Amino acid sequence: MRDSRETFLPRAFVAGYPIKHSRSPMIHGHWLETYGLPGSYDKIAVAPEDFADFMLRLKDADSPYRGGNITIPHKEAASKLADRIDPVAEELGAANTLWREDGLLHATNTDGIGFVANLNSQHPGWDKVERAVVLGAGGASRAILQALRDRGIPEVHVVNRTVERAQELVDRFGAPLQAHGMDALNSLLEGAGLFVNTSSLGMDGTAAPVLPFDRMREDAVVTDIVYVPLKTPFIQQAEQIGLPTVDGLGMLLHQAVPGFERWFGQKPEVTAALRQLVLDDI
Ligand code: ATR
Structure with a gap:
């Protein structure tokens, strides 16, 4: 009562x-x-x-x-x-x-509900992909990895500077996650249908590497959970080659x-x- x-x-x-x-x-x-x-x-x-x-x-x-x-x-x-x-x-x-x-x-x-609802609202069908690549293995990546696994994405690759942290998350969430160091990032993007930045690269105007988004699928979605700035370096790079993008503000609102x-x-x-x-x- x-x-x-x-x-x-x-x-x-x-x-x-x-x-x-x-x-x-x-x-x-x-x-x-x-x-x-x-x-x-x-x-x-x-x-x-x-x-x-x-x-x-x-x-x-x-x-x-x-x-x-x-x-x-x-x-x-x-x-x-x-x-x-x-x-x-x-x-x-x-x-x-x-x-x-x-x-x-x-x-x-x-957080996972917010991530999924934000993508659904902007790009329905975003989850019909074979391969997702997630950059970062900090606290912010966990709910996203869990959500991608629960959504049934067949391959979820976790790429992190400290590969041990990525491996810990693979151990926690199990298949279909796989852990990699930064050197694997470019080749993993080949044919991938989703890229998610959960690292702090690009946050508050910090530098971020240029990634070969042009090697992803033509309808691949690029998203960033960083929303300050709203147009992060990764979002800008994807926009420049005409890929659909989803910025991080929507996840904050949907969660x-x-x-x-x-x-x-x-x-x-x-x-x-x-x-x-x-x-x-x-
Ligand atoms: P949060 O809880 O917000 O995710 P965090 O736990 O500090 O914050 O994680 C930040 C993420 O950004 C980590 O994946 C971190 O990589 P490490 O685990 O190797 O530290 C990543 N990151 C931060 N600065 C980076 C850089 N210069 N290059 C590559 N990755 C970086």
Whole structure:
């Protein structure tokens, strides 16, 4: 049963440390306003030493919150401290979305859903490919590798500067993943249907190598989860040879959809207006 404070005004939050630069309040605030829903979405700074206590208070029947988003550096801890974790977040070892249901605190991870929904919305059919090449093996690559595997892509190649990190992810997610060092990148792109940059190459104006995207399939999609700048070096290179591209901003917007629907009871749309609102803030 929900307590009276909760039913009075649905509230959700994003918790992280630091939290100042989170764009989640802007996204959820826009949806609350667009749909004319009562409720609020708060930004909460929680230091690492306070996080376990924060989770305990969320489990309390008196908590004013229906749930919330969890961001850096608490995603791993959230997955361990929730009462229930779904298989997606459990395998990732990281949760970004929490909600209370039947007196229990539940956790999931919506990054993979966001990645897939963004590609679906811009290039339906993007997943009818034999080979995907994913550059990077950091925290940001995990949900994407999991999603590509679950989508049934026959070959998912993980290319990373430190090949051991790529191998760890292959061990975690299993077939159809394969690990490689950077020297394999050019030949792997030959005939590939999807390239995803999850590394920090090109972020904030840093340099990125020129890749032979012209050797990919003619209808191959090039996507980058970096969205500052929006037109990363990889997106620019692909555009120059006329390949379809998908920038990283859409993933940020789409990963927010399931949480909003759960807390506020309305499935929100990712619109051009929302995209522009966030773009103006970048
Ligand atoms: P995140 O959690 O955001 O993914 P991360 O764990 O620091 O961040 O990972 C950054 C990714 O960018 C890694 O795959 C990293 O490669 P290493 O695992 O070898 O560190 C990759 N990366 C960063 N700088 C790079 C560079 N100059 N050349 C190639 N890869 C780089």
